[in-house]
Amino acid sequence: MTTQAREQWRSRWGFVLAAIGSAVGLGNMWRFSYLTAEMGGAAFVGLYLVFTLLIGLPVMLAELTLGRGARAGPVAALGHYGGPAWRGLGVVFVAAGFLILSYYGVIGGWTLRYAAEAIWIGFPTDPGDHFGALASGWDSLATQVVFMGITIVIVAGGIGSGIERVARIAMPALFAIIVAIAVYAFTLEGSGAGYRYYLNFELRNALALDVVVAAAGQAFFSLSLGMGAILTFASYLPRESHLVRETFVISFSDFGVAFVAGLMVFPLIFALGMANEIEAGTIGALFVALPKAFLSMGPVGRLIGSAFFLALVVGALTSAISLLEVVVAATIDRFGWGRRRAAWISGLAVTGLGVWSAFDLRVLDLADSLAINLFLVGGGLGIAVFVGWIMADPVGEAAIGSRPSFWLEGWRFLLRFVVPVALVFVLWNSLPETWEKLRALLGS
Numbered sequence: 001m002t003t004q005a006r007e008q009w010r011s012r013w014g015f016v017l018a019a020i021g022s023a024v025g026l027g028n029m030w031r032f033s034y035l036t037a038e039m040g041g042a043a044f045v046g047l048y049l050v051f052t053l054l055i056g057l058p059v060m061l062a063e064l065t066l067g068r069g070a071r072a073g074p075v076a077a078l079g080h081y082g083g084p085a086w087r088g089l090g091v092v093f094v095a096a097g098f099l100i101l102s103y104y105g106v107i108g109g110w111t112l113r114y115a116a117e118a119i120w121i122g123f124p125t126d127p128g129d130h131f132g133a134l135a136s137g138w139d140s141l142a143t144q145v146v147f148m149g150i151t152i153v154i155v156a157g158g159i160g161s162g163i164e165r166v167a168r169i170a171m172p173a174l175f176a177i178i179v180a181i182a183v184y185a186f187t188l189e190g191s192g193a194g195y196r197y198y199l200n201f202e203l204r205n206a207l208a209l210d211v212v213v214a215a216a217g218q219a220f221f222s223l224s225l226g227m228g229a230i231l232t233f234a235s236y237l238p239r240e241s242h243l244v245r246e247t248f249v250i251s252f253s254d255f256g257v258a259f260v261a262g263l264m265v266f267p268l269i270f271a272l273g274m275a276n277e278i279e280a281g282t283i284g285a286l287f288v289a290l291p292k293a294f295l296s297m298g299p300v301g302r303l304i305g306s307a308f309f310l311a312l313v314v315g316a317l318t319s320a321i322s323l324l325e326v327v328v329a330a331t332i333d334r335f336g337w338g339r340r341r342a343a344w345i346s347g348l349a350v351t352g353l354g355v356w357s358a359f360d361l362r363v364l365d366l367a368d369s370l371a372i373n374l375f376l377v378g379g380g381l382g383i384a385v386f387v388g389w390i391m392a393d394p395v396g397e398a399a400i401g402s403r404p405s406f407w408l409e410g411w412r413f414l415l416r417f418v419v420p421v422a423l424v425f426v427l428w429n430s431l432p433e434t435w436e437k438l439r440a441l442l443g444s
């Protein structure tokens with residue numbers, strides 16, 4: 001622990017917007033849309049909402065409580081409340097941050113490239129080939145390096161003058177853009193088919209095991225839970241902040257953005273006859289179907305498309321910042337380095353690991369499965385057990401700054417019983433898919 005005073009957010013909204021910035025990202029737009037398409041619409045969305053409420057909210061409050069209370073990065077925070085043995089869980093979090101950011105930076109690079117091209121060149125006439133050419137290989141590496149460079153510079157700038165400053169401008173801009181596009185999509189002829197596809201509920205899908213598992217993983221990923229990102233951001237909070245309120249604000253904003261993103265993506269795609277593209281449900285779907293739709297809309301499409309990819313860049317960047325911050329905070333705690341040094345060294349190390357994903361989409365896909373199914377869901381399980389069973393007085397700690405209420409006892413009950421049971425179930429049932437992907441990659 002350094003003797004220097006710990007950095008702090010400058011304002012309540014600075015923190016809230018930065019946390020929403022962490023939550024809202026590629027998960028809400030890219031991953032949410034392609035999974036909703038692949039998993040059959042509203043059943044997936046409904047389950048994702050259920051997991052957000054039942055598991056996301058309790059784990060979010062648990063991370064906020066740990067971070068604010070310990071005022072330290074993930075490893076030191078777990079050590080603070082649980083003794084040396086629990087530091088290991090914090091190390092797993094840092095590893096998860098490393099792994100996720102390694103491929104997140106690659107996709108972030110794509111969004112940067114798409115935004116720049118939309119603005120300066122326009123959309124390509126052959127989006128499929130175009131995506132194929134820039135998604136892996138040297139092009140992909142180049143955009144990943146640029147994206148990571150921007151991320152590192154912002155994190156090196158610190159909490160108040162780097163992360164908070166960016167979030168305060170970027171997040172409101174992102175909200176405005178996606179709401180505007182969703183409203184515009186509503187006016188398009190033929191958009192009705194998109195809403196029907198998106199909001200059509202089929203019970204059969206809601207009961208399918210793979211849909212349940214995917215929805216749980218998506219809830220963790222989208223809320224930035226299970227690897228200490230929210231915990232780390234909370235470690236820069238003043239003691240009197242109202243954690244229960246922030247839990248709701250952050251979680252509902254995140255769900256809201258994903259939901260609105262669906263109201264934007266599906267009507268657009270269906271109105272312009274690109275339905276079969278998205279139904280393929282692959283990681284490239286959004287990057288192929290949407291440019292096609294934008295291209296067929298002429299100059300308006302160029303404008304909307306530029307705004308869309310700009311919003312995607314903003315979302316990706318503010319999430320990448322929080323992923324890197326986990327690694328940086330732990331590095332500062334551990335080695336006592338300055339922030340600048342910690343940001344550059346860990347940022348470059350993450351970029352190095354990401355080279356693998358930049359050159360092979362299957363590695364990227366596998367990293368995504370591993371990170372979410374094992375690390376985030378497993379990490380969420382660890383947090384629930386830790387705060388529910390090990391931490392001495394989580395209810396008292398969480399209540400500081402909030403009105404004490406008996407709901408917090410309900411929170412502890414969820415952490416002790418409901419969350420662990422649900423997550424063990426999800427973890428167990430996700431193993432076959434992850435294993436399949438690993439085998440396919442190794443076997444080739």
Ligand code: PHE
Nearest residue numbers: 023025026027221222224229
């Ligand atoms: N929540 C981010 C998104 O939706 C991704 C993320 C996961 C960020 C975990 C931080 C920690 O894109």
